Amino acid sequence: MRLAAEHLTVRYAATGSPALEDVSLSLGLGELVALVGPNGSGKTTLLRALLGTVPLESGRVEIAERALAAWPPRELARMVGVVPQREDLLFPLRVRETVALGRYAHLGALAAEGEVDRRVVADAMRRCDLEQLSERKTDTLSSGEWQRTRIARALAQEPKILMLDEPTAALDVRHEMEVFELVRRLVDEGLAGLIVTHHLNLAARYADRVVLLSRGKIAGEGAPGTVLRREVVAGVFDWPVAVTAWSDGSPQVVPLRPREAEAGGRDAG
Amino acid sequence: MDALTRARWPLLALTAVGALLVGVAVGAVPLPLDAIADALFRNAGPDAAIIRDLRVPRVLLGFLVGGSLSVSGAILQALIRNPLADPYILGLSGGAAVGAVAAIALGLASAWALPVAALAGGLLTLTLVYRLSLADRRRMDPQTLLLAGVITNAFTGAVLAAVLSLSDAARLRNAFLWLLGGLSGASWEAVGALALYALPPLALLLRNARWFDLLVLGEDTARHLGADPERLKRLAYFATGLIAAATVATCGMIGFVGLIVPHVIRRVWGPLHRPLLPAAFLLGGAFLVMADALARSVARPIELPVGVVTALLGVPLFAVLLRRSLT
Amino acid sequence: MSGSRLPLRWSLSGLLLLVACAGRSGRPVTALQVVDDAGDTVRLAAPAGRVVSLMPATTELLFALGAGDQVVGRTTWCDYPPAAQAVANVGDGLAPNLETVLARQPDLVLLYRSPRDADAAARLHRLGIPALQLTVDRLADVPRLARMLGPLLGRVRSADSLARWFDSALAAVSEPAPARRPKVFILAWDQPPMTIGAGSFLSELITRAGGENLFADLPAPSGNVSIEAVAQRDPDLIFTQASETPAFAQRPEWRSVRAVREAHFLAITSSAFSRPGPRAPEAIRELHAALVPWMR
Numbered sequence: 001m002r003l004a005a006e007h008l009t010v011r012y013a014a015t016g017s018p019a020l021e022d023v024s025l026s027l028g029l030g031e032l033v034a035l036v037g038p039n040g041s042g043k044t045t046l047l048r049a050l051l052g053t054v055p056l057e058s059g060r061v062e063i064a065e066r067a068l069a070a071w072p073p074r075e076l077a078r079m080v081g082v083v084p085q086r087e088d089l090l091f092p093l094r095v096r097e098t099v100a101l102g103r104y105a106h107l108g109a110l111a112a113e114g115e116v117d118r119r120v121v122a123d124a125m126r127r128c129d130l131e132q133l134s135e136r137k138t139d140t141l142s143s144g145e146w147q148r149t150r151i152a153r154a155l156a157q158e159p160k161i162l163m164l165d166e167p168t169a170a171l172d173v174r175h176e177m178e179v180f181e182l183v184r185r186l187v188d189e190g191l192a193g194l195i196v197t198h199h200l201n202l203a204a205r206y207a208d209r210v211v212l213l214s215r216g217k218i219a220g221e222g223a224p225g226t227v228l229r230r231e232v233v234a235g236v237f238d239w240p241v242a243v244t245a246w247s248d249g250s251p252q253v254v255p256l257r258p259r260e261a262e263a264g265g266r267d268a269g
Numbered sequence: 270m271d272a273l274t275r276a277r278w279p280l281l282a283l284t285a286v287g288a289l290l291v292g293v294a295v296g297a298v299p300l301p302l303d304a305i306a307d308a309l310f311r312n313a314g315p316d317a318a319i320i321r322d323l324r325v326p327r328v329l330l331g332f333l334v335g336g337s338l339s340v341s342g343a344i345l346q347a348l349i350r351n352p353l354a355d356p357y358i359l360g361l362s363g364g365a366a367v368g369a370v371a372a373i374a375l376g377l378a379s380a381w382a383l384p385v386a387a388l389a390g391g392l393l394t395l396t397l398v399y400r401l402s403l404a405d406r407r408r409m410d411p412q413t414l415l416l417a418g419v420i421t422n423a424f425t426g427a428v429l430a431a432v433l434s435l436s437d438a439a440r441l442r443n444a445f446l447w448l449l450g451g452l453s454g455a456s457w458e459a460v461g462a463l464a465l466y467a468l469p470p471l472a473l474l475l476r477n478a479r480w481f482d483l484l485v486l487g488e489d490t491a492r493h494l495g496a497d498p499e500r501l502k503r504l505a506y507f508a509t510g511l512i513a514a515a516t517v518a519t520c521g522m523i524g525f526v527g528l529i530v531p532h533v534i535r536r537v538w539g540p541l542h543r544p545l546l547p548a549a550f551l552l553g554g555a556f557l558v559m560a561d562a563l564a565r566s567v568a569r570p571i572e573l574p575v576g577v578v579t580a581l582l583g584v585p586l587f588a589v590l591l592r593r594s595l596t
Numbered sequence: 597m598s599g600s601r602l603p604l605r606w607s608l609s610g611l612l613l614l615v616a617c618a619g620r621s622g623r624p625v626t627a628l629q630v631v632d633d634a635g636d637t638v639r640l641a642a643p644a645g646r647v648v649s650l651m652p653a654t655t656e657l658l659f660a661l662g663a664g665d666q667v668v669g670r671t672t673w674c675d676y677p678p679a680a681q682a683v684a685n686v687g688d689g690l691a692p693n694l695e696t697v698l699a700r701q702p703d704l705v706l707l708y709r710s711p712r713d714a715d716a717a718a719r720l721h722r723l724g725i726p727a728l729q730l731t732v733d734r735l736a737d738v739p740r741l742a743r744m745l746g747p748l749l750g751r752v753r754s755a756d757s758l759a760r761w762f763d764s765a766l767a768a769v770s771e772p773a774p775a776r777r778p779k780v781f782i783l784a785w786d787q788p789p790m791t792i793g794a795g796s797f798l799s800e801l802i803t804r805a806g807g808e809n810l811f812a813d814l815p816a817p818s819g820n821v822s823i824e825a826v827a828q829r830d831p832d833l834i835f836t837q838a839s840e841t842p843a844f845a846q847r848p849e850w851r852s853v854r855a856v857r858e859a860h861f862l863a864i865t866s867s868a869f870s871r872p873g874p875r876a877p878e879a880i881r882e883l884h885a886a887l888v889p890w891m892r
Contacts, residue, residue, distance in 0.1 A: 105495030
């Protein structure tokens with residue numbers, strides 16, 4: 001069971017240049033892929049293209065060898081769980097009710113909630129450490145708790161593929177680590193994971209593969225060590241960096257201050 | 270769950286039934302209860318015709334109108350993701366008013382001219398606003414929808430003001446009295462007509478209630494969770510539009526009910542639409558029937574406009590509820 | 597005569613008269629003086645030759661007094677007598693356009709007494725133009741106003757004779773109270789139903805003609821009523837403003853009213869029924885004829 005995207009090109013009508021140009025991506029069960037790149041490099045566009053929410057100028061996306069267009073919305077929701085970057089919170093629900101929204105793709109319009117649904121919801125909440133918060137209203141949660149709630153909702157869909165768009169953007173160290181640990185655990189348990197993140201270093205430590213985007217094109221793809229090299233990162237992000245190795249062998253990127261850059265950073269690539 | 274919350278459905282059902290009974294028992298003509306019972310069950314007594322042909326249909330019509338408007342309001346609040354939406358916000362009120370005024374100006378004499386013209390005007394505006402709201406790639410954008418509706422209402426309002434100032438003020442003023450809303454035109458035929466136009470859209474909305482829970486989160490999130498936002502938006506727009514147009518054609522514009530009842534229900538039942546929509550229907554129906562009963566009897570034989578009573582009753586009630594939830 | 601010369605002429609004459617009268621008793625007498633229905637005292641140096649009438653009732657009255665030639669301005673609604681339509685139209689009577697009124701160079705303006713017209717009257721006073729605010733709502737207003745306006749127009753004799761004629765004509769059409777007063781429902785509008793209460797002119801006419809307004813107990817001059825109330829009070833006759841069988845009769849909710857089922861309608865279209873004037877006695881006679889069948 002794979003997610004396979006080939007030669008994707010996306011152009012937003014207003015601007016002339018494409019937001020994505022000839023991008024290919026592949027994702028399988030048990031794999032965690034991190035999508036990184038500067039602002040405006042096309043990360044969110046790629047995510048949208050993989051989900052079919054933005055029209056393609058060319059290319060195709062297939063999930064489990066079936067074209068994306070052939071997946072009806074409910075079936076797709078049972079296959080892919082998405083945790084978007086932003087979400088409206090107009091009428092706050094309780095945490096448990098929010099997680100239960102993930103079951104709608106299974107229940108449809110009319111079926112009543114059953115034992116299976118209740119079990120899946122409880123399970124999702126447990127895996128995301130939300131049991132204590134079950135009856136809390138979502139507008140009273142901290143950012144980390146809200147994030148975990150949305151991840152639990154995606155898990156309640158019982159997806160094979162999990163996609164997260166900048167899930168740690170507003171989180172502190174502890175919550176950030178908790179999210180990455182959770183996602184890694186889920187992938188190890190069998191899911192396919194795609195995580196869009198700014199956090200190069202955590203991507204390097206947690207992801208199996210890193211896809212680096214620059215101006216709509218792929219600037220590097222593969223194991224973190226091969227992609228996150230000093231000259232590549234400095235070139236894509238247009239800022240001098242040094243790259244050191246962490247104890248687990250993953251590259252850690254350190255952006256340099258102008259003085260340090262002139263003096264010449266250490267190269268561990 | 271505290272005791273009050275556990276009892277909420279029975280209490281609501283009781284309120285609905287109670288309102289219907291009060292509505293039949295009370296009116297411009299004070300009638301003793303045994304006379305009413307006579308009229309209802311044995312169809313006897315000098316006032317049987319009044320009860321059977323005027324009061325009972327009026328109470329039923331009020332319940333249907335109040336309930337439909339409340340469901341409409343709740344769905345529109347989800348559609349444009351704005352808690353201030355009411356059933357007339359998408360340009361319907363202006364269109365209906367212009368339709369009614371056109372009928373008067375053209376001197377259409379038929380007894381049904383006014384309601385039919387209002388209905389036609391309303392539906393025409395609905396279609397126009399819909400076309401206006403279609404953003405790039407033929408997708409309906411809710412924020413554009415809201416803007417288009419507000420602009421249309423402003424425009425038609427200006428047209429009406431101009432027409433009013435230039436013409437036979439007395440006759441047109443009377444036409445506006447109709448548009449202000451009232452159940453005086455109630456009859457069994459009116460109940461039947463409204464049921465025909467309002468019940469099918471209501472049923473469709475109820476059936477899709479769950480999906481509106483998702484739509485409220487935003488269209489992308491809704492799609493990720495398995496909904497079809499384009500289909501839902503179209504359904505919401507045309508169903509609520511048809512319901513609102515049908516109610517305007519039957520009894521003018523009764524404000525406030527569609528705006529406030531959903532919020533009251535959300536405070537007691539939460540915002541999930543599977544309980545929200547039926548509960549809103551029952552409470553909205555009961556509320557309008559009670560308001561109309563009051564409008565008919567407090568200054569007898571004069572009838573107050575029912576929209577005045579809904580506001581006078583509704584605002585303090587809602588304020589109480591607001592304070593309870595804030596403390 | 598422009599507006600600016602009039603005040604001078606007025607004050608000069610007034611001064612002369614005051615001087616002339618000062619020697620006599622302490623009571624000041626000016627040429628023509630009247631207190632209008634708003635309580636203001638209005639003075640004219642001489643009978644008015646150019647009158648703007650901002651009410652259909654006074655327009656009719658002026659023509660009836662034979663002062664039609666002295667009317668230089670009327671409103672859009674002044675439709676009787678036909679000769680009135682040849683007079684210049686100055687627009688609406690309520691909240692009048694003063695520019696158009698002044699363009700007619702009036703030396704007397706007659707307005708309806710209402711808060712909106714009080715403002716117009718005050719402005720006219722400030723410009724030195726005599727303006728009278730009058731209430732014309734009841735039969736008694738006709739002879740009263742005739743007598744008030746007569747001297748102001750230089751038609752004292754015809755005013756007096758009109759007033760006396762009116763009183764005797766009224767007496768002639770007033771019959772002793774019938775055995776049964778037919779109940780009349782005045783339908784001013786049908787959606788929502790609106791009727792006219794006891795304070796109105798039409799209601800007064802009905803009473804004079806031997807009938808009874810169904811909603812004589814209505815405190816306001818007009819109001820919305822329930823069809824229920826109409827059905828229960830069971831009127832004999834319904835007065836409408838339509839000239840053929842009214843459209844509302846076809847609507848199902850009106851079927852519970854007997855008079856609708858049996859189609860007892862009377863169309864009231866002539867303006868003689870809506871404003872007090874010299875046509876009132878004739879209007880009463882017409883109403884009486886329509887009501888007679890129900891008086892037994």
